[in-house]
Amino acid sequence: MSTTTKPSPAIAPAPTKRSPLSRHNLGTVVGFEFTRTVKKPRFWIATLAIPVVMAIIFVLIFASNTSTSATAQAQKNASLNFTYTDESGIISEAAAAAMGGSKASDPDTALSAVRAGTSDAYFAYPANPATDTVKVYGTDRGVFANNTYEAVAKQLLAVAAQTTINSPELTAAAGGEVKVQTETFRDGNVSGGFGSALPPLMFLLLFYVVILLLSNQMLNSTLEEKENRVTEMILTTLNPTTLIVGKIISLFLVGLVQVSVFLAPVVVGYVFFRDRLAMPDFDLSSLTFEPGPLIIGALLLLNGFTLFTAVLVAIGAVMPTAKEAGVIFGPLMALIFVPFYAISLILSDPTAPIVQVFTYFPLSAPVTAMLRNGFGTLGTGEAIFIIAMLFILGVLILRLAVHLFRYGSIQYSSKLSITKTLRRRPAELTGK
Amino acid sequence: MTAGGTATEPLVHIKDFRMDFGETTVIKDLSFDVQAGETFGFLGSNGSGKTTTLRALLGIYQPTAGTLHIDGKPFEPRDGARLGYLPEERGLYKKEHVLDVMVYFGRLKGLSKAEARTWSLEYLERVKLADKANLNVDKLSGGQQQKIQLGVTIMNNPELLILDEPTKGFDPVNRRLLMDIIEEQKLAGATVIMVTHQMEEVERLCDRVILLKDGTSRAYGTVSEVQDQFGGTIYRLSFEGALPASDLFEIVSHGPGTADLAPRDGATETAVLRELISSGVGVRSFTTERVSLEDIFISVYGEQNTLAEA
Numbered sequence: 001m002s003t004t005t006k007p008s009p010a011i012a013p014a015p016t017k018r019s020p021l022s023r024h025n026l027g028t029v030v031g032f033e034f035t036r037t038v039k040k041p042r043f044w045i046a047t048l049a050i051p052v053v054m055a056i057i058f059v060l061i062f063a064s065n066t067s068t069s070a071t072a073q074a075q076k077n078a079s080l081n082f083t084y085t086d087e088s089g090i091i092s093e094a095a096a097a098a099m100g101g102s103k104a105s106d107p108d109t110a111l112s113a114v115r116a117g118t119s120d121a122y123f124a125y126p127a128n129p130a131t132d133t134v135k136v137y138g139t140d141r142g143v144f145a146n147n148t149y150e151a152v153a154k155q156l157l158a159v160a161a162q163t164t165i166n167s168p169e170l171t172a173a174a175g176g177e178v179k180v181q182t183e184t185f186r187d188g189n190v191s192g193g194f195g196s197a198l199p200p201l202m203f204l205l206l207f208y209v210v211i212l213l214l215s216n217q218m219l220n221s222t223l224e225e226k227e228n229r230v231t232e233m234i235l236t237t238l239n240p241t242t243l244i245v246g247k248i249i250s251l252f253l254v255g256l257v258q259v260s261v262f263l264a265p266v267v268v269g270y271v272f273f274r275d276r277l278a279m280p281d282f283d284l285s286s287l288t289f290e291p292g293p294l295i296i297g298a299l300l301l302l303n304g305f306t307l308f309t310a311v312l313v314a315i316g317a318v319m320p321t322a323k324e325a326g327v328i329f330g331p332l333m334a335l336i337f338v339p340f341y342a343i344s345l346i347l348s349d350p351t352a353p354i355v356q357v358f359t360y361f362p363l364s365a366p367v368t369a370m371l372r373n374g375f376g377t378l379g380t381g382e383a384i385f386i387i388a389m390l391f392i393l394g395v396l397i398l399r400l401a402v403h404l405f406r407y408g409s410i411q412y413s414s415k416l417s418i419t420k421t422l423r424r425r426p427a428e429l430t431g432k
Numbered sequence: 433m434t435a436g437g438t439a440t441e442p443l444v445h446i447k448d449f450r451m452d453f454g455e456t457t458v459i460k461d462l463s464f465d466v467q468a469g470e471t472f473g474f475l476g477s478n479g480s481g482k483t484t485t486l487r488a489l490l491g492i493y494q495p496t497a498g499t500l501h502i503d504g505k506p507f508e509p510r511d512g513a514r515l516g517y518l519p520e521e522r523g524l525y526k527k528e529h530v531l532d533v534m535v536y537f538g539r540l541k542g543l544s545k546a547e548a549r550t551w552s553l554e555y556l557e558r559v560k561l562a563d564k565a566n567l568n569v570d571k572l573s574g575g576q577q578q579k580i581q582l583g584v585t586i587m588n589n590p591e592l593l594i595l596d597e598p599t600k601g602f603d604p605v606n607r608r609l610l611m612d613i614i615e616e617q618k619l620a621g622a623t624v625i626m627v628t629h630q631m632e633e634v635e636r637l638c639d640r641v642i643l644l645k646d647g648t649s650r651a652y653g654t655v656s657e658v659q660d661q662f663g664g665t666i667y668r669l670s671f672e673g674a675l676p677a678s679d680l681f682e683i684v685s686h687g688p689g690t691a692d693l694a695p696r697d698g699a700t701e702t703a704v705l706r707e708l709i710s711s712g713v714g715v716r717s718f719t720t721e722r723v724s725l726e727d728i729f730i731s732v733y734g735e736q737n738t739l740a741e742a
Contacts, residue, residue: 032539230523236515
């Protein structure tokens with residue numbers, strides 16, 4: 001009966017023996033999801049947009065710093081011709097002369113000279129500079145250059161005071177120019193101070209970056225199967241757990257690519273153009289890497305990521321379209337920023353009721369706990385409880401997400417009833 | 433799904449299957465078997481429960497009650513490497529290249545990347561879509577997407593091929609191509625379950641059929657057995673005058689000057705013809721034919737439509 005003349009591909013090659021198939025399929029899902037994301041032009045447009053903007057900012061800073069440096073040098077080289085009157089008797093004429101100043105005999109004459117532009121500035125030192133105001137008059141040179149007058153007036157007073165004290169030590173002490181080294185102890189051991197807070201707080205930064213970059217893709221990951229009507233093909237070929245775990249792994253890999261792309265210009269700028277870009281010179285030796293907070297921070301990051309991913313995937317499984325899912329997505333994302341509204345309270349009074357609520361409410365717990373962990377106010381018992389809570393909830397919600405996808409994603413065009421799904425009566429879901 | 437059904441154990445076994453949608457019972461105590469190697473026609477009007485039964489068989493729905501087994505056990509996705517399922521609700525990853533989608537599903541069904549790619553390119557060549565391999569799926573027409581989906585369905589050389597309205601959306605030429613491919617699968621030893629409204633295809637391809645109405649089986653067996661259940665024979669009549677009511681026959685269909693009559697209680701053609709002539713009917717032609725599945729279908733569902741209209 002067949003009318004076909006071409007060689008038929010109807011008889012497929014025998015499937016290669018692999019064991020177990022689920023592991024093979026996990027790799028296949030990860031590969032497919034990752035490849036199709038990174039090969040899309042819009043992914044690279046979105047990913048490269050941020051470094052491009054950063055590069056533009058760096059160029060502007062570079063140009064600005066070059067200009068500012070030249071201007072500062074020019075100002076430094078320019079001499080200031082000023083007069084002064086001194087009711088306090090502190091100012092030394094020699095010191096003033098060294099800075100380009102001369103004592104005026106009459107304040108009105110000195111001020112008139114400034115008004116006329118024949119003198120750059122006139123400083124009127126009162127009898128008691130500690131309580132009374134030093135008055136500075138100068139010819140206008142622009143908003144920024146005018147600051148020079150005040151700086152010179154203060155500097156002249158400081159030099160005069162140092163000359164009067166005649167002791168470098170006392171001068172430094174009076175000016176607060178002393179070096180202080182603080183050492184604190186916790187459980188009998190030296191604690192690292194602010195240097196020990198930064199490393200665990202890096203996990204918080206990483207959490208924000210990962211969630212902000214990937215949350216939208218997490219939300220859409222299972223919506224795509226529904227919107228494209230692929231669900232039935234998938235459900236008869238692939239365990240939904242494998243599909244969802246594969247998607248999460250691929251999203252994480254995509255996130256790593258994005259973070260690498262974002263960090264590349266920063267690293268290049270820091271290594272090669274640090275001085276030109278006025279980037280701070282980090283002294284890594286001041287950082288203290290304490291194993292406890294680092295392990296807790298890593299676990300909070302991992303379990304917090306798991307929880308948020310599971311919640312977003314579950315929302316994707318419930319909602320029929322990305323547009324409708326977005327209604328829930330906004331408030332959910334707000335929850336990871338809410339703790340920052342109470343950050344001063346979190347740092348100063350971790351026992352406050354609102355801080356406790358933020359610490360133990362699952363969706364605000366990762367951020368709050370990571371903050372407290374960084375600043376050393378999260379007890380070990382609290383940390384273990386929160387880590388366990390996030391892990392258990394994350395796994396439970398992930399299972400729920402798989403269940404919702406398994407039995408609810410066939411409901412293509414309407415919102416899923418979670419209650420009905422949990423009753424495991426999927427036929428009811430279709431509403432037929 | 434490794435050994436296939438045996439003479440004593442069917443490949444697909446459904447017994448006392450019941451499915452409720454809320455308060456509504458859609459399938460009631462449905463039982464049937466599909467033997468390994470046979471082509472099975474799953475017939476019924478829209479909403480009669482065919483797709484629901486297939487989804488329950490494949491674990492997409494959970495049945496309210498009953499047993500639904502493939503090769504002696506409930507279906508699990510890990511058995512999908514030996515299954516080819518073309519769902520009624522078609523869909524592919526629309527923003528991906530045709531070849532990438534085919535290779536992806538081939539990989540999921542246990543083929544190596546090279547095997548899946550080679551097979552896909554040959555298939556695309558066969559269905560005249562070779563030049564579309566690197567286009568996004570959504571750039572193809574509906575019929576072209578259907579071909580891709582059929583390729584994805586059969587690329588693993590499935591032991592069990594389940595096709596839910598496979599000809600939906602195909603023009604006659606492509607329908608012929610599709611039927612050729614299904615026949616090839618059948619010849620290669622695949623068990624085929626096919627939901628279709630194309631009765632001539634059922635008569636040509638199917639070994640056995642089941643006819644669903646309101647969630648229950650109205651007929652089940654070989655095509656001949658089903659025809660026998662509905663009388664087996666039909667008399668096609670061309671006439672003048674008015675047809676009388678008779679205990680010897682039932683008027684199955686009636687047109688201007690033509691009618692199909694189904695004999696009652698084994699009434700012979702001679703007896704029917706004599707009854708017509710004695711009633712004053714001017715018989716111009718009288719032929720005996722085997723009742724077609726389409727006649728049976730219209731007979732069963734026409735009755736339903738008449739009731740619905742009433």
